[in-house]
Amino acid sequence: MKRAVIFDLDGVLVHTDKIHYAVWVELTEKLGIPFSPQVMDRVRGMSRMDSLEVVLSAGDRTWTQAEKESLAKEKNRAYVARAGKMTSADVEEDVWRTLDALRARGVLLAVGSSSKNAPLILERTGLGEKLDALADGNMIQRAKPDPEVFLRAAGLLGVAPGEAYVVEDAEAGIRAALDGGFTPVAFGGSAAASPLAAHRIDRLSQLTALF
Ligand code: BG6
Numbered sequence: 001m002k003r004a005v006i007f008d009l010d011g012v013l014v015h016t017d018k019i020h021y022a023v024w025v026e027l028t029e030k031l032g033i034p035f036s037p038q039v040m041d042r043v044r045g046m047s048r049m050d051s052l053e054v055v056l057s058a059g060d061r062t063w064t065q066a067e068k069e070s071l072a073k074e075k076n077r078a079y080v081a082r083a084g085k086m087t088s089a090d091v092e093e094d095v096w097r098t099l100d101a102l103r104a105r106g107v108l109l110a111v112g113s114s115s116k117n118a119p120l121i122l123e124r125t126g127l128g129e130k131l132d133a134l135a136d137g138n139m140i141q142r143a144k145p146d147p148e149v150f151l152r153a154a155g156l157l158g159v160a161p162g163e164a165y166v167v168e169d170a171e172a173g174i175r176a177a178l179d180g181g182f183t184p185v186a187f188g189g190s191a192a193a194s195p196l197a198a199h200r201i202d203r204l205s206q207l208t209a210l211f
């Protein structure tokens with residue numbers, strides 16, 4: 001029996017995937033490296049540094065560790081400048097309705113995100129008030145496709161992996177959920193085409209029918 005939902009954040013509860021995308025476009029244009037929605041789909045759910053490695057690998061030069069760290073900082077500064085301006089109006093009505101409907105049914109709710117900016121986004125949008133737990137990029141050693149962040153979220157909720165759905169827009173997140181023993185639900189992004197997803201939804205509110 002399921003009694004919890006662990007949501008990915010970027011691209012599931014909020015459209016911050018679009019901000020990540022816009023910032024990667026700016027950075028790669030400046031560096032003269034090709035970037036595309038396909039590369040974005042590959043880095044969905046990955047940590048900041050893992051994403052940067054993939055993005056830079058499309059170019060024809062190598063970068064020192066210090067250069068990579070400086071680029072990661074630059075990318076994050078640009079991201080925070082935009083994402084830090086988000087408000088509750090940036091969360092779709094369907095998301096608020098879904099969280100309220102699940103809470104009313106007694107379902108436990110958490111976020112499991114690779115992002116180190118997850119606390120900022122949850123605070124700016126007010127989404128944090130609807131959640132029972134948060135596991136994010138600041139709390140883990142291994143990012144998706146490793147299941148660590150979801151196992152951490154389940155531990156904080158006090159549920160076993162088999163008792164929770166994981167909702168993801170990233171193929172890496174679907175794989176992480178499956179490897180951790182969770183039931184993966186694909187919601188858009190690169191997850192939508194994943195053969196590993198147990199369920200596919202195109203509106204978050206379709207989740208309520210699973211309880
Ligand atoms: C994931 C996003 O949620 O967080 C990735 O899907 C992003 O695109 C990653 O790179 C890390 O985020 P941050 O905010 O720590 O740079």
Ligand code: MG
Pocket residue numbers: 008009010011012017044045168169170
């Ligand atoms: Mg995501």
